[in-house]
Amino acid sequence: MERRLLSLKEAAYMLDIKTGTLYNWVWQRKITFVKQGSLVKFDVKDLEKWIEKNKVDITKYEV
Known part of the structure; x- marks a missing residue:
């Protein structure tokens, strides 16, 4: 089971950002x-959705 x-x-490692940045995003x-309890955890599926939602569509920009 995964x-x-x-x-x-x-x-933070999965998103390739610093832990401090991720903590700020949580805050x-x-x-x-x-x-x-007092721990902050992240659902892998939520992170994958967040990545998809925050992708920049390069077809909207001219080169």
Whole structure:
């Protein structure tokens, strides 16, 4: 069975950003997260959706 929830560090690695940046996004409610007691976790499927939602469509820009 595939692990579904990632730690802050693992999610930051997946998104190729610093953990501090991801923590700020959590604080600002810019990204979906799961609370497990005092821990912040990230659902892999939510991260994949977030990536798709934030893709820039290059066909909208002229070269």
